[in-house]
Amino acid sequence: MDKQSILVGFGAAVAARRKEKGISQERLAEIVGLHRTYVGAVERGERNCTLTTIFRIAEGLNWSPEELVRNGMFATQ
Amino acid sequence: MDKQSILVGFGAAVAARRKEKGISQERLAEIVGLHRTYVGAVERGERNCTLTTIFRIAEGLNWSPEELVRNGMFATQ
Numbered sequence: 827m828d829k830q831s832i833l834v835g836f837g838a839a840v841a842a843r844r845k846e847k848g849i850s851q852e853r854l855a856e857i858v859g860l861h862r863t864y865v866g867a868v869e870r871g872e873r874n875c876t877l878t879t880i881f882r883i884a885e886g887l888n889w890s891p892e893e894l895v896r897n898g899m900f901a902t903q
Numbered sequence: 904m905d906k907q908s909i910l911v912g913f914g915a916a917v918a919a920r921r922k923e924k925g926i927s928q929e930r931l932a933e934i935v936g937l938h939r940t941y942v943g944a945v946e947r948g949e950r951n952c953t954l955t956t957i958f959r960i961a962e963g964l965n966w967s968p969e970e971l972v973r974n975g976m977f978a979t980q
Contacts, residue, residue, distance in 0.1 A: 876951040878906045896969040
């Protein structure tokens with residue numbers, strides 16, 4: 827899987843889960859302690875999150891990190 | 904889960920899988936195109952890998968990224 831597909835897929839999974847939970851990018855950013863513009867960039871596949879940030883975002887979405895990663899893989903297919 | 908536990912757990916999962924496959928850090932580094940010292944640092948929990956590096960390492964270990972992340976969580980318990 828190429829780098830761009832990985833990032834875009836992950837971002838799509840974050841966005842889908844966030845919308846499912848009915849929260850804004852601002853709210854998610856607040857919950858996980860990241861900047862709103864960073865969350866937006868992640869969702870657009872413009873940022874390559876570190877492992878610990880993946881854990882923070884997953885926690886903010888009430889998801890396990892592995893589920894978030896798995897859903898990111900499906901999102902790119 | 905605190906940052907240090909996440910990194911140490913992930914590194915332990917990488918090391919365990921690599922040894923299970925009977926390959927050296929040097930060999931894994933070669934396969935995934937990373938420096939040997941970087942792989943060593945990851946296994947000791949001293950590096951916070953990005954999402955795309957997690958995918959590369961998982962591929963080098965013939966694992967899915969989600970399995971690698973999941974095993975990292977178990978490794979810390």
